[in-house]
Amino acid sequence: MNYTVAIVDDHRLMAQAIADLVQRMDNYEVLYKAENGEELIHYFNQNRIPDIVLLDVNMPKMNGFETALWLKNNYPDVKILALSINDGEEVILKMFRNGARGYLIKGAKPFELKQAMDDIIKKGFYYSDSVTDSLVKSLNPNPLVDPVQALGLTEHELTFIKLACEELTYAEIAEKMTISTNTVNSYQENVFQKLAVTSRVSLALKALRLGIVPM
Structure with a gap:
């Protein structure tokens, strides 16, 4: 069974690179790419609903926080994997609170992206060691x-x-x-x-x- 993926990132080269990577993975196919949350909603209104949204945090018009919250409120079954260059605790926590099932730093290796998507599909969530350490410190100081x-x-x-x-x-x-x-x-x-x-x-x-x- 193939799982569909939507990529939401305003950097076109980055979005295309991620799309090419996902397309080479077993069991995953890219449904479309969107440059921001507003464009993603446009696709959803056309009933083009993916299994996973790979969501950039910093975007114009409708950023990752706003987009994740919209998905959480309207399509809670769609799984969100946040992608960002920002590893700040507040950013990570806010994305989780807004509905993200996982958080991956963009400097991660390709196999980590595959692992993250596999975990989100099979377990419902993904957490890297670095992200978990940050959350443990912030929630249990x-x-x-x-x-x-x-x-x-x-x-x-x-x-x-x-x-x-x-x-x-x-x-x-x-x-x-x-x-x-x-x-x-x-x-x-x-x-x-x-x-x-x-x-x-x-x-x-x-x-x-x-x-x-x-x-």
């Missing part, structure tokens, strides 16, 4: 504080979090924990509330950032 204790997580909730970060369905999690799916749903509600997240993807990202599950 005091390594002496135990996030499990600080958040008031129970042993069962902690087990649920660890299993939720794996490629398991909730039915499989219930089987592993020898509990009902209703109880799993209850753990999910409690954990989402305690970690202030609204999806399994954001739960996994935050659990990794805070060191609740190992990187």
Whole structure:
């Protein structure tokens, strides 16, 4: 199965280089290139909806932050991989808050782009070591504080979090924990509330950032 990719970057040479790279990858094909968020929306209005959007952060007319938020609000199933030369913590955090499933520095190697897209398709998210380190520092600046204790997580909730970060369905999690799916749903509600997240993807990202599950 081939997954479709839209590339949104105002630098035409960069966009073309990324497109050429993606076209040579197994299981991926470039659907189109857009120069900014407004042009991307135009394609979406024509019902040309990709599986993945490779999204530049700094663009005219409608930048990566605005575009990611629009996608999050209107097409939450479309997976966003942010691409940027900026590795600042605030930029990375804002892109994740606005719906990005991963963040890749443009100086990354081609195999890292392939890995990032594979992870986003299979796991729902991607995080490089450098990005994860930045997020851990920004969200958990005091390594002496135990996030499990600080958040008031129970042993069962902690087990649920660890299993939720794996490629398991909730039915499989219930089987592993020898509990009902209703109880799993209850753990999910409690954990989402305690970690202030609204999806399994954001739960996994935050659990990794805070060191609740190992990187």
